[in-house]
Amino acid sequence: MPNERRRKIAQNSLLLKSFSQEIQDMVLSMSSWREYDRGETLFLQGETAQAIHIVTEGWVKLYRIAPNGGEAVVNVFAKGESFGEAVAFRGHAYPVSAEAVTACEVMRIPSVALLEAMRKDPEIAVSVLASTFAHLHSLVSQLEQLKAQTGPQRVAEFLLELCEHEEGSCVVTLPYDKFLIAGRLGMKPESLSRSFAKLKTVGVHIKRNHAAIDNIERLRDFSETDPVEAWHKAQ
Amino acid sequence: MPNERRRKIAQNSLLLKSFSQEIQDMVLSMSSWREYDRGETLFLQGETAQAIHIVTEGWVKLYRIAPNGGEAVVNVFAKGESFGEAVAFRGHAYPVSAEAVTACEVMRIPSVALLEAMRKDPEIAVSVLASTFAHLHSLVSQLEQLKAQTGPQRVAEFLLELCEHEEGSCVVTLPYDKFLIAGRLGMKPESLSRSFAKLKTVGVHIKRNHAAIDNIERLRDFSETDPVEAWHKAQ
DNA sequence: AGGATTAAATGACTATAGTCAAGTTGTCGG
């Protein structure tokens, strides 16, 4: 039975937050919950999905191993985020594998719980769709970044997403190790390191797992500039 | 009011095919339908979605313009495919723009039609999720390809998806022009051209808009091999 | 059929990112 802190985080997730109190309680009472060590596997691609997951602590990565052996990080989820909605609902095979990248806590909502909730209130389906749409949107953004931006620009955008503010300067904490950030951005750790070095010219300084951004607008400008211009600026 | 041919195609779409006859009729009676010339815009990113689209003839591309001006083709849809489910349902802004890449016919299902259908039969939501999941899955595959495969390997995979069979030889028709194929695969037309040239060494020959594949298994082998090995093979 | 227009292929060159190897820094346990 989930404790209070976990309940709260799960209830605030995009998936559950618009449910009525009653349905939230029902769903949560059917859910189980587990801790994972760093590096542990939650599920593998090809397994049949029977549950939706909500991260209540730590970070979980979804990745895919291509037939040629290459790993592609599809997404990394933080506390309060859910994944696997659309798959679990249909009982399909997972198209990705999931692994704990830090020690973490994950809530597991059996798909039958949601199907039952949906029967009580068809509006539930709209919430599930909303979560799924958020994932869809995030994938579309990633595709855009990979196809239309250079490495340093993707890194800039990644940092900007971590910023709380829209302007001025700030210091952000890198949420997970650089190896994983590189994977998430579709590059090798060495390239990430070189991208960071290039960003020095637009006022970004990396120290341990913190990035100091002198001027957020300047960084945004860099990420939104044409690659060839950006190159001149970074000289 | 949709004619018979269009009805049939729409009814066979992943979105509508599992609906009961009655609900299909209701949804279709609320739908409208339009022809577009090549190059015409169906909608632009940022517009509010109020309908789901089903292609009943021709090809439609979804693309996104990055802030730096780069275009990223997110997907290209053929006859019988639907898009925009998750967005329309929520009334969000489209995250992508849509354009006719050939002259085409598109059916427009207002989201209210589906919401009403869902109220009659909550199982409808499962169909919508199924379609959405298919899109999600396709995006995940694309990400994997971009992150973990070389250009020629992506082209090989693209050709394999067009094949009807699993083995032997075959001739496939390139569904749209090379400029668009290049965009879909995240490369420039010149690179696509060079990729085709490399695929000659694994028995692929391009003539006009047809690709002759001598041996499907050999091509699959190429697309699934480690990039460095693939390089030696293609020498 | 023939010239005009567009699509595609090729060549030369550059940039961007990957690879491999060596160095640096930081962390943790004793």
Added chain:
DNA sequence: CCGACAACTTGACTATAGTCATTTAATCCT
């Protein structure tokens, strides 16, 4: 405080893909 280990950075080199210019081929239009 020191050594061992891991994470990260840097350097040299290579490959892969992008850019720009040019050639070749295909299509269109009277």
